[in-house]
Amino acid sequence: MPARERRQVASDAGLSKKRVVAEAVRLADREGVAELSMRRLARALGAGAMSLYYYVASKEELLDAMIDVVFEEIELPPEGTDWQSAMRRRAISARQVLARHPWAIGLMESRTSPGPANLRHREAVTACLRRAGFSVLMATHANWLLDSYVYGFALQEAGLPFDGADEFADMAEDVFLPQLPPDEFPYLNESAAVLAAAGYDPAEEFTFGLDLVLAALEPLRVPT
Amino acid sequence: MPARERRQVASDAGLSKKRVVAEAVRLADREGVAELSMRRLARALGAGAMSLYYYVASKEELLDAMIDVVFEEIELPPEGTDWQSAMRRRAISARQVLARHPWAIGLMESRTSPGPANLRHREAVTACLRRAGFSVLMATHANWLLDSYVYGFALQEAGLPFDGADEFADMAEDVFLPQLPPDEFPYLNESAAVLAAAGYDPAEEFTFGLDLVLAALEPLRVPT
DNA sequence: TTCGTACATCGTACGTCGTACGATGTACGA
DNA sequence: TCGTACATCGTACGACGTACGATGTACGAA
Known part of the structure; x- marks a missing residue:
């Protein structure tokens, strides 16, 4: 009152x-x-x-604002290092943040207009790439590729029912293998068995693809 | 009755x-x-x-079934060609299908257990990669990377308020540029202006990143 | 021919949702 | 002293997912 x-x-x-x-x-x-x-x-x-x-104004506006809060939490690419280190840091930060707020991924699909934090983030990333010698077009390509990887990874990670190598091994042995008929899914069975035995940790998967992408982008720039 | x-x-x-x-x-x-x-x-x-x-049984089950219908629509990697062509085709198909059913991306976040079509798809992709000479671990890496890219791209594409180069150019000039203060967002302004002038078509963005990723994965396999 | 049973359909009702509308109380400048 | 802007909230409406149980049809068994 x-x-x-x-x-x-x-x-x-x-x-x-x-x-x-x-x-x-x-x-x-x-x-x-x-x-x-x-x-x-x-x-x-x-x-x-x-x-x-x-x-x-409405629940929709609340959801928009929530997404922008999530973008605020993501580290901007730091200045003063090479572009790969900078993009690597911000990608790892984005993945961490999206793992903390998995609902954000699901909301993005239905929301078209980016909030202020989102825009600031895009500006900083584009700036980092352009200063590293990427042309406007190549910077756009790099941006799409990196963001797609980060968001897509977060989306898949959100759907995983386990965290860490131990839980993965447990799930693989107790749930996946019994549910997948070996004659129908021979390769998935092989994968689950081999990965569980090798102590595979899905949490470490992210940096592998990230580094591969970063390395693949390197030749696209013209160092100044 | x-x-x-x-x-x-x-x-x-x-x-x-x-x-x-x-x-x-x-x-x-x-x-x-x-x-x-x-x-x-x-x-x-x-x-x-x-x-x-x-x-x-419930609306949740209906949503699960809807997602599996979407996976059914995605082409499996064709056999009898090199792995890059096969994965390229299925990725392009997946992107097309997800553009037709953008809601599917948003639903994936909250759903943990894959449907039968999803499993069949994963099996076929893993089979293709393993037969091309990827180890179990490398096939897993490739799978994560490719799926992340496809899903992430579809997620970003779902949020775009335009289709094709013309609509992009219109939006860039009529909406983006006026809304982005040039002193606060110099690089985004530059990008919007240059891309619109160059007739940039976001629909062609997908294959660029896809081919880059496929090429980067090539050295990871041991040809048989 | 009769009748029980399984299949398929749906009306009603309950609790929850987002939110339009308007009432109410407080603080402050005039 | 009082009007006005700010901040809060109760009530009510239509739509939602769905539990429950009633209803009708087809068909095999008796």
Whole structure:
């Protein structure tokens, strides 16, 4: 009921767009985006459901803002190093962030207009590539390729029901192998068996493809 | 009301799981997956809402089945050619199919267990790579890399508000450039201007990255 | 011919959702 | 002192997924 002292930034108790969006992200991380409803979010904030609409025009706008928060968490490519190291860092950061907020990947499909953090990120990446000697066209190619890899990897990773080598080995032996008839899926059986025996860790998969892509992009630039 | 003659395959008029799922895919393609409700789907089939539950245990199961229909549409890597041509064809097919059903990308994030068509696809791809001389580990790397690229590209493409070079040029000049302050986003401005002037077609972007990736994978195999 | 049973269909109802609308209280400048 | 802008929220509406149970049809067995 009370209007509290006005501030640009969120006060510790009062609501604000920042606080609403941040709590929404926390809720989605914890319970999945399907469980995120305006009523639940309001309850988590100790407010009435309709109070949220003072800070957010609609649930769609809330989801847009949540995605932009995720982009804010991704490290920009650092300046002052070679382009490969810079792009490597930002890709690894992006993958970490998207693993923390897997729902973000699913939301991206339906959202067309990028938020401010997204734009800032694209600008920084493009700047890094252009300064490294990529032409506008080649920088565009590199951008598409790198982003596709990062997003696609995160999408696949989000669907994995295990983390780490141990869980993978357990799942492979207890779930995959028994469910895959060897005569119908001989190669998948072979893969599951060999990988589990070798202590394969899917978490290390990311850097392999990333480094391959970075190396493949190197000849496309004209060093200045 | 009437029970109609029993058949394994869907008769022309009666309901069946196949028909329900197919109509759901059509509805999602046309209106977006957010507009897909059990009631709307039933109406489109000329049935009552609850009738669908005779063929589908829940909406979740329906969504799973829809995704598997999408995987069925993707061409398997053809046998009898070199591995690069085979993987190239199936990647291009996958990208086409996912562009036709963009909602599928968004659904994948929340779904962990692959359907039968998905499994058949993975088996065929793994077989192709193994027969081309990739070790189990290298085939796994290649699989992850290629799938990440394809899915990630489709995800980004789904978010694009334009198709083809003309629409891109229009958007770049009418929307992007006016919305991006040149002092804050100099490189994005440069890119938009140069690409629009050069008649850049985002539809051709896919094969560039794909061929780069395929070439980068080539040295990883041990030809037999 | 009768009748039980399995198949297929659907109406109703419940709890939840997003949110339009308008009421209410507070703080502050005039 | 009072109007106005800010901030909060209760109520209500239509749509959602689906549990439950009723209903009708076809067909094999008696």
